[in-house]
Amino acid sequence: MSITHWCVIPAAGSGARFGGDIPKQYVEVAGRSILLHTLDALLSHPRIAGAIVALSAGDALWPVSLSDMHGKPVRTCIGGTSRAASVSNALAALPVEVTGGDAVLVHDAARPNVSHVDLDALFAALDSHLQGAILAAPVRDTLKRADDSGDIAATEPRDKLWRAFTPQAFPRGLLAKALGDAASAGIDVTDEAMAMERIGIHARLVESSEDNFKITTPADLARFEFMVSPR
Numbered sequence: 001m002s003i004t005h006w007c008v009i010p011a012a013g014s015g016a017r018f019g020g021d022i023p024k025q026y027v028e029v030a031g032r033s034i035l036l037h038t039l040d041a042l043l044s045h046p047r048i049a050g051a052i053v054a055l056s057a058g059d060a061l062w063p064v065s066l067s068d069m070h071g072k073p074v075r076t077c078i079g080g081t082s083r084a085a086s087v088s089n090a091l092a093a094l095p096v097e098v099t100g101g102d103a104v105l106v107h108d109a110a111r112p113n114v115s116h117v118d119l120d121a122l123f124a125a126l127d128s129h130l131q132g133a134i135l136a137a138p139v140r141d142t143l144k145r146a147d148d149s150g151d152i153a154a155t156e157p158r159d160k161l162w163r164a165f166t167p168q169a170f171p172r173g174l175l176a177k178a179l180g181d182a183a184s185a186g187i188d189v190t191d192e193a194m195a196m197e198r199i200g201i202h203a204r205l206v207e208s209s210e211d212n213f214k215i216t217t218p219a220d221l222a223r224f225e226f227m228v229s230p231r
């Protein structure tokens with residue numbers, strides 16, 4: 001019997017870069033919110049045990065009747081003023097049966113298109129590299145650094161550069177400690193791996209499909225709508 005893992009879903013953002021009248025995770029695509037697409041993609045995988053969703057304190061859009069999906073528990077907690085704070089709050093709210101040594105998967109609510117193929121690859125890496133693993137994609141474009149006027153200042157080396165995606169999987173206890181340490185140091189980490197690197201833990205990079213993109217701007221939404229629309 002394969003080990004199953006809980007997911008932490010930071011979903012307390014306001015979607016400033018996306019704009020619009022409601023937080024982007026509640027925008028509907030093909031009849032359901034982006035957040036529900038994300039939960040479905042995760043909880044339909046046999047190695048996912050349940051999910052805890054970090055919501056903003058004023059969230060009035062969460063379907064309060066939702067307590068399970070695919071026969072697995074779905075819980076909520078109140079997020080924080082940063083993604084990292086939301087993840088920390090959700091880690092603290094996980095069920096007691098999730099021990100400090102159990103790996104949990106942190107996945108952006110705004111990444112609704114994660115595939116089971118990629119989740120399988122993440123679990124395979126996690127099973128063999130206990131310190132942690134993240135889905136990511138190698139940089140395949142030439143990278144330019146802009147100057148203040150928006151012209152090219154330099155071309156940056158791209159060898160061994162990857163773009164971090166989610167899920168990012170780490171032991172619950174170590175991740176909570178790493179996030180707490182970063183917060184105490186006043187460092188706003190942008191992903192879980194950054195916090196873990198600060199305490200000397202370097203996750204395995206697992207190549208992910210480019211389809212596992214984060215919906216950040218309206219152009220990203222159009223891309224997802226095209227992907228889920230019936231042909």
Ligand SMILES: Nc1ccn([C@@H]2O[C@H](COP(=O)(O)OP(=O)(O)OP(=O)(O)O)[C@@H](O)[C@H]2O)c(=O)n1
Pocket residue numbers: 009010011012013014015016017018025054079080081082083084086087108109110111214215216
């Ligand atoms: N205080 C916050 C900020 C972000 N998130 C979540 O972290 C994920 C990735 O963050 P991002 O794409 O930046 O979402 P927003 O912060 O909502 O977007 P923006 O930065 O454009 O406001 C999203 O699912 C978002 O809901 C969160 O749980 N708590």
Ligand SMILES: C[C@](O)(CO)[C@H](O)COP(=O)(O)O
Pocket residue numbers: 083108163164165166190191192214
């Ligand atoms: C966690 C993440 O999705 C990895 O690329 C990214 O760092 C989130 O950044 P955001 O600015 O909070 O969307």
